[in-house]
Amino acid sequence: MAGLHRIVLWLARLMALLGGAVLLVLILMTCISIVGRALNSLMHSGLVTSLAPGFAAWAIEAGLGAIPGDFELVEAGMAFCIFAFLPYCTVTGGHASVDVFTNFLPRGANRVLEVLIAGLFAAVLVLIAVQLNAGMARKISSGQTTLLLQFPVWWAYAACLVGAVATALVGVYVAFVRLYELLTGRVILPNAVGADH
Template structure:
């Protein structure tokens, strides 16, 4: 089960990384297009009006709705990285006070933390699902591109559901660890990958 959860988390993180890479390319193209558009309307337009008009007719300029795509893509990417963060104990932690405690107490504390994480992440996935249904029922669309907003919710929901499932799994493993008195999943970030 752990291998399946880890592989699913990795695959989701790869998807998130690909989306972020595409967003970076999109932003770069849009910024260059916006700069060229300004130049074509500015001094290039006054020096070489024919070239300027030709380039502007080709559509040189910023990508229409780039910020809408970035907003939806970044939301997906955040939720795409959460499953890997959850399965690999990658969340930030401060263990100044717990470092000197016995391992048994640390296991119980980790169980409590992971149960709370599971409850919160399941709640987030549920609320995201409700938000998606709401946006779908009202037919909300983005301003410029007019794509349905619920698409972004649905993409983010895929990562949120996987995170909730993995959080539930991790909490279960932590309960078994407490009962057995041995570590199954590492509590050190990234060691199980």
């Protein structure tokens, strides 16, 4: 069990690191695009065109401006990031939880609830991965592309599917571990981290 837990934790951390790297690239790209858009507006301003018309024309001709398709890239990249962070959140018990009523239940009842919730969550995660795969297949067959960059929409679906499958695998693992914990009394995974009131 410990070896499998290390593998699942490694997968979850790898996905989180990939998601973090993509998020950093998106942040950098967004900042560059915002600065480029602002400088492009400045080059079109009356002040710059009257003081340095040649420089303004050169800068605009050189392509100074927003990164083309930045919104499309952010949309696809953020979808991947969300799915990339889910496995780590799932295996560490980092999802939001409401424990208003369960605090009054005995520990045994809470453990049974943890098993039921983990099983339901795993089923939903598998369903999301299956439906995302079906959606990707439809996008491949339709040949749909993005408006500006013209990259196939299914590429974003494929990137998200990697995270969705990893999350589904982690979710199924967590469900089995919660059942194992209930049957043996051992604690392997952390309890859900709720808000402190």
